[in-house]
Amino acid sequence: MKATIYDIAKKAGVSIATVSRALGENRDKVKPETREKIYNICKELDYSPNSIAKYLAKKTTGSIGLVLPEIQGDFYTEIIKGVDEISYSGGYNLLVASSHSRRNIVESILGFMKESMVDGVVLMIPSMNKQIESILSKYQIPVVIISDMEGFDEYDKVSIDNYQGAYSITEYLIKTLGHTKIATICGPEENFDAQKRKKGYIDALKDAGLPIEKRWIVESDFTIKGGEIACSRLLSLKEKPDVIFAANDNMAAGCYNTANLLGYKIPEDLGVVGFDHVAFCDFLKPKLTTVHVQVSEIGRVSTNLLLERLSNKNKEDRPPKHLKISTGIIIGNSVIKKTTN
Amino acid sequence: MKATIYDIAKKAGVSIATVSRALGENRDKVKPETREKIYNICKELDYSPNSIAKYLAKKTTGSIGLVLPEIQGDFYTEIIKGVDEISYSGGYNLLVASSHSRRNIVESILGFMKESMVDGVVLMIPSMNKQIESILSKYQIPVVIISDMEGFDEYDKVSIDNYQGAYSITEYLIKTLGHTKIATICGPEENFDAQKRKKGYIDALKDAGLPIEKRWIVESDFTIKGGEIACSRLLSLKEKPDVIFAANDNMAAGCYNTANLLGYKIPEDLGVVGFDHVAFCDFLKPKLTTVHVQVSEIGRVSTNLLLERLSNKNKEDRPPKHLKISTGIIIGNSVIKKTTN
DNA sequence: CTCTGAAATGTAAGCGCTTACATTTCAAAT
DNA sequence: ATTTGAAATGTAAGCGCTTACATTTCAGAG
Incomplete structure (x- = not known):
């Protein structure tokens, strides 16, 4: 059986509150020696907190969702890579959902939103979809949109230029x-x-x-x-x-x-x-x-915006940002100077 | 604020237990009329159960994890596609983790296992790794291994032939x-x-x-x-x-x-x-x-094995299966009959 | 009309954690 | 020695759900 916070507390001779504190954001509120003792016991019992119970208590999952229209092809994996990189270094887990033959993009979004599995989502919208707007406004979790569309100006938006x-x-x-x-x-x-x-x-x-x-x-x-x-x-x-x-x-x-x-x-x-x-x-x-x-840059930039929003959770909201990722030209040999003929 | 089961119960004039039953596996234990009433109220309030709270009570997440050494390239996305397809039709969510510059495969596995975020995992092991064995045996959740390796015979294994x-x-x-x-x-x-x-x-x-x-x-x-x-x-x-x-x-x-x-x-x-x-x-x-x-077939086959295991949760375990996905030859023009010279 | 037991529903504990608030401890000030 | 208040710790409620067990309802049997 996996160890719980109770096991640690009992073995350390302290209350579960102290254990929780020692492990969480308020480490400094527990005496260094007790903290040390708790750490050791955790290691000994190979304990790590159940993130789901944590969510239920804190109302924050530590995960962000990425919704893509599709997952196959370099383009999408590059996006995933960019998002993964940033979310990982920001301490977030990444859940990816994509539509496919049996699930459309709206369902994918709803899955995340309804079941409150994520703290925020990066959403790629390649084309118009009326349902999306009403869904987004209904569930009030932070969203960053990857799309070169007009509208949705109240959200952070990122796209290729x-x-x-x-x-x-x-x-x-x-x-x-x-x-x-x-x-x-x-x-x-x-x-x-x-x-x-x-x-x-x-x-x-x-x-x-x-x-x-x-x-x-x-x-x-x-x-x-x-x-x-x-x-x-x-x-x-x-x-x-x-x-x-x-x-x-x-x-x-x-x-x-x-x-x-x-x-x-x-x-x-x-x-x-x-x-x-x-x-x-x-x-x-x-x-x-x-x-x-720079496809992965799209992922990185949008995730950064999302994390910014998430960390500002309770402070005043900054106005939405709309960013374009600039492009460059790769010169190959598939076209040559016009010959006068 | 999102509706909870209490909101539904209150509005329907029943207890939360009844609501829970009406929505869960024991639908038949609640009178059809009450059930109907509850359904309507759910729709009206746009309620859907918080899957995380559900997990805490049931100890089952409804998610499976897929651990890959990498995510870029057709090969991996095909695997994901196969796994996604089957897990989706089996009613499971899919979480994908892959190692990258800042996270190795062991960490990826541990993330899933330790935090009990998934009911089972499909694990691709391309090369030897000693740590993996001890991790797997420590956490007793069902695992299917994608690898053409010797050993690990007590697990379900799938690979290309x-x-x-x-x-x-x-x-x-x-x-x-x-x-x-x-x-x-x-x-x-x-x-x-x-x-x-x-x-x-x-x-x-x-x-x-x-x-x-x-x-x-x-x-x-x-x-x-x-x-x-x-x-x-x-x-x-x-x-x-x-x-x-x-x-x-x-x-x-x-x-x-x-x-x-x-x-x-x-x-x-x-x-x-x-x-x-x-x-x-x-x-x-x-x-x-x-x-x-048939890369996506690997994903499909392994996920099927996993779901089999998961649905058998409490019954006697079947012996592990070891499957090979057969290959074929695609004839192109990159090699021709040997000329006698 | 009463009894019986299956069907329907309710009550409450518990899943593993966080955290507001209460209590205890203890070093420094008096 | 006493006071004091910050630091350390404990207590307990609550997050949203499931479910064992308790209670109520009610159709049919006697």
């Missing part, structure tokens, strides 16, 4: 490489990241005085397959683009496949650029030019 | 493709999977009457970089192998890089085969011939 990333790489294609015929494969319409990336692309073209060609904007779904289909659509146009800006690396990889299949050489016949800089980029030949995102 | 996989692909190289000069890059010596894969390779050579060439067995660390180094080592030998069996796909990818760099064409100048069939294989050109492993 999608707009800036897309703008920069488009501008790079135009100004540095001299391209003018640039198409984009954007992500799902309801996806916030996709929206911002598309906007960055459009604004960069506009600012350069280039026309926005509707046919060169095709929507897809952030998957490789989706990229393949979208690419072949673009290549079948009468007026073909010279470069495709795929809104993520998966779809860029899809472009590689299609180009390969149809006999286009990258970068000579078709330039491709991506977004995310996920791990598999290293395996693409030629190396993909893409927007680098 | 590493030996069979390695044997098969080596045999395939010999018998089907006619190769005789086959080198291997094996994983870390202390890693159980690596040990078994190496043994499979050796036995297949032996059984075919081929000599075991010490210089053709080089140890590495399952990383891409490690594969690169090991490959250049093999290619610098006076007597070069025709094919390299890399003990995982990462190292196989490393071989691709090195071959590329040194001017060897795959598969003409050098054949490469891998193990795992992780997602990025699709991006390797030419497509990698490798051993397919």
